[in-house]
Amino acid sequence: MNIIVCIKRVPDTEARIRVDGSGAGIDKTGIKYDLSPYDAFAVEAALRLKEAAGEGEVTLLTLGESSSQETLRKGLAMGADRAVLLTGEVTLDGLATAKTLAAELEGVEADLFLLGIKAADDDQQQVGPMVAALTGRPCVSGVSSFEVNGSTATCHREVEGGSEVVEVDMPAVLCMTKGPNEPRLAALKGIMAAKKKPLEEKPATEHASRVRLARLSEPPARAPGRIVGEGADAVPELVRLLREEANAI
Amino acid sequence: MANILAFAEQREGQLGSAAREAVSVAARLAEAAGGAAHAIVLGGPGISSVAAGLGAYGATTISVGEHDALADYNPESWVAPIVDQIRSGDYAAVIFAATTLGKDLAPRVAAHLDVPLASDVTEVELSGGTVSVTRPVFSGKAFANLEIEASPALVSIRPNVFQATEQDAVGEVSTFTPDIDVSALRVRVIDRKSAAEGSVDVSEASVVVSGGRGMKDPENWGLLEELREALGSDAALGASRAVVDAGWRPHGEQVGQTGKTVAPKLYIAVGISGAVQHLAGMRTAQTIVAINRDTDAPIFGVADYGIVGDLFDVVPRLTAEIGALKAGD
Numbered sequence: 001m002n003i004i005v006c007i008k009r010v011p012d013t014e015a016r017i018r019v020d021g022s023g024a025g026i027d028k029t030g031i032k033y034d035l036s037p038y039d040a041f042a043v044e045a046a047l048r049l050k051e052a053a054g055e056g057e058v059t060l061l062t063l064g065e066s067s068s069q070e071t072l073r074k075g076l077a078m079g080a081d082r083a084v085l086l087t088g089e090v091t092l093d094g095l096a097t098a099k100t101l102a103a104e105l106e107g108v109e110a111d112l113f114l115l116g117i118k119a120a121d122d123d124q125q126q127v128g129p130m131v132a133a134l135t136g137r138p139c140v141s142g143v144s145s146f147e148v149n150g151s152t153a154t155c156h157r158e159v160e161g162g163s164e165v166v167e168v169d170m171p172a173v174l175c176m177t178k179g180p181n182e183p184r185l186a187a188l189k190g191i192m193a194a195k196k197k198p199l200e201e202k203p204a205t206e207h208a209s210r211v212r213l214a215r216l217s218e219p220p221a222r223a224p225g226r227i228v229g230e231g232a233d234a235v236p237e238l239v240r241l242l243r244e245e246a247n248a249i
Numbered sequence: 250m251a252n253i254l255a256f257a258e259q260r261e262g263q264l265g266s267a268a269r270e271a272v273s274v275a276a277r278l279a280e281a282a283g284g285a286a287h288a289i290v291l292g293g294p295g296i297s298s299v300a301a302g303l304g305a306y307g308a309t310t311i312s313v314g315e316h317d318a319l320a321d322y323n324p325e326s327w328v329a330p331i332v333d334q335i336r337s338g339d340y341a342a343v344i345f346a347a348t349t350l351g352k353d354l355a356p357r358v359a360a361h362l363d364v365p366l367a368s369d370v371t372e373v374e375l376s377g378g379t380v381s382v383t384r385p386v387f388s389g390k391a392f393a394n395l396e397i398e399a400s401p402a403l404v405s406i407r408p409n410v411f412q413a414t415e416q417d418a419v420g421e422v423s424t425f426t427p428d429i430d431v432s433a434l435r436v437r438v439i440d441r442k443s444a445a446e447g448s449v450d451v452s453e454a455s456v457v458v459s460g461g462r463g464m465k466d467p468e469n470w471g472l473l474e475e476l477r478e479a480l481g482s483d484a485a486l487g488a489s490r491a492v493v494d495a496g497w498r499p500h501g502e503q504v505g506q507t508g509k510t511v512a513p514k515l516y517i518a519v520g521i522s523g524a525v526q527h528l529a530g531m532r533t534a535q536t537i538v539a540i541n542r543d544t545d546a547p548i549f550g551v552a553d554y555g556i557v558g559d560l561f562d563v564v565p566r567l568t569a570e571i572g573a574l575k576a577g578d
């Protein structure tokens with residue numbers, strides 16, 4: 001079972017985001033970076049599948065700066081076998097990213113290609129289905145868990161107000177959401193082993209962004225909230241405010 | 250003159266707010282561009298009778314693809330008819346709703362047309378032939394203003410953010426039957442479970458009542474259920490990750506970084522501390538109410554209105570007061 005997982009290095013979910021002086025980027029001082037949360041679920045799913053199959057290889061692929069090595073090493077420490085870093089600029093044009101990844105994945109023989117459903121920095125939720133379309137492979141998005149049976153994968157996905165079971169022919173692209181299996185933490189042994197695992201770094205075939213970032217801004221501060229009162233006695237006043245001031249009920 | 254296309258999503262043969270919002274946005278942009286708004290709907294036989302209703306939201310023509318294989322969403326059969334319509338129409342922009350379906354479909358269409366997509370936008374404008382959008386990034390911790398330097402500009406709009414505006418207009422419906430080879434589909438839906446009849450999804454509800462670890466026990470969710478009922482049919486239940494991970498509530502209800510993003514008119518957080526990853530999913534709600542016994546809970550930092558107190562006292566009273574208010578309407 002050979003599985004390729006596309007992962008991205010993003011600011012840690014706790015990170016405080018401040019816009020820098022240029023108004024078109026974030027102030028990177030003090031920001032910790034980590035594997036994007038959904039990508040961690042994708043790595044976990046890949047490792048479990050390989051373990052269940054008892055054979056195969058899990059390859060990690062990322063497009064990013066050299067610092068993404070650290071994120072790849074984390075995935076290797078979790079148990080992935082090898083990693084590829086395409087060094088290049090990541091823009092807000094998801095299609096440009098998808099083209100770069102697709103160029104690398106074109107013609108590659110693997111059973112499954114896993115991505116996170118959404119990267120925690122640009123929140124675009126688009127690269128997975130785009131990579132699938134560009135490489136001509138079938139794709140299921142929003143997969144919380146799946147089972148492989150022969151040449152198909154049976155995927156469980158959440159949709160508005162319900163759930164679906166979808167069967168897809170392999171090789172397939174699956175965009176993973178949070179699933180039942182919490183991503184594992186790398187053990188010390190894994191961290192040591194990861195240092196020796198192959199990590200190939202090469203320049204990306206870059207595609208110009210056709211999405212121009214005009215301005216990045218911090219969210220408008222919400223008008224300071226107010227504590228209406230304490231305990232159940234505050235409820236009538238809350239209801240009055242919701243109706244008369246906020247027009248919300 | 251430039252026309253704008255809206256992809257109007259049907260679910261179980263009905264057009265909902267996602268369709269109306271997309272068409273309304275298309276109509277507004279078309280007016281700015283001096284062109285017309287068109288809509289495309291895909292569905293099973295008979296869908297055209299429902300589709301005609303989109304005229305009232307400003308679609309002058311409504312193309313309806315009818316086919317047995319289109320009754321339910323399948324990316325393998327839905328992309329081609331939309332790509333064909335876009336190619337034949339010389340559109341300046343195409344509007345999708347950023348629903349589960351729209352977020353699955355729009356990127357595929359974008360890749361086929363080789364044009365970028367701006368996902369989940371909260372503002373969109375068209376001026377001087379350029380489409381510009383605002384969209385939350387870093388889980389809502391920042392907003393990016395973007396200009397899309399390609400035509401057509403593909404955009405998906407965050408549900409509940411844009412107003413659906415009814416006009417005194419009718420649209421012309423034309424029906425076509427796409428060519429679909431069902432045996433060639435590489436993705437097959439083999440089972441579909443709908444949630445309870447009439448329930449709305451948390452990502453689309455206009456009111457959300459969310460519970461966190463402060464609820465103490467899954468048995469106590471009856472309290473939130475009653476509050477949801479008092480708030481009306483457009484209200485849904487949400488949850489923090491802590492209670493989803495504990496198995497108290499299904500993941501489909503989780504709001505936040507690794508759950509759903511919601512933008513309701515009213516969000517009521519009950520016994521939720523307001524961790525940054527939770528805020529990521531709900532900070533664009535119009536009005537936020539927090540009920541928490543800890544004055545220092547970070548949720549009060551984003552709440553418009555807060556009550557400090559024991560939720561087991563506050564929630565039943567809130568349900569009763571809202572019930573009484575609604576009964577008097």
Ligand SMILES: Cc1cc2nc3c(=O)[nH]c(=O)nc-3n(C[C@H](O)[C@H](O)[C@H](O)COP(=O)(O)OP(=O)(O)OC[C@H]3O[C@@H](n4cnc5c(N)ncnc54)[C@H](O)[C@@H]3O)c2cc1C
Pocket residue numbers: 013037460461462463464488489490491492503504505506507508509519520521522523524525526527530540541542543546558559560561
């Ligand atoms: C990568 C990552 C992704 C994450 N994604 C998400 C996500 O998508 N969504 C999410 O919600 N979290 C997410 N989290 C988890 C998040 O960090 C918090 O752990 C979680 O939101 C806490 O849930 P909670 O508010 O229900 O629980 P707690 O933080 O335990 O808060 C419980 C609150 O209830 C109050 N309380 C207790 N008893 C009462 C009472 N009787 N009356 C009134 N108030 C009471 C307490 O004062 C407290 O504020 C994520 C974390 C990480 C690291």
Ligand SMILES: Nc1ncnc2c1ncn2[C@@H]1O[C@H](COP(=O)(O)O)[C@@H](O)[C@H]1O
Pocket residue numbers: 006007008036038039061062063064090094097101114115116117118119120122123124125126127128
């Ligand atoms: N620069 C990148 N390198 C590798 N994978 C990526 C990159 N950007 C996005 N992805 C993958 O695509 C998924 C969706 O990203 P997005 O469409 O940007 O929200 C992510 O969860 C990753 O799996």
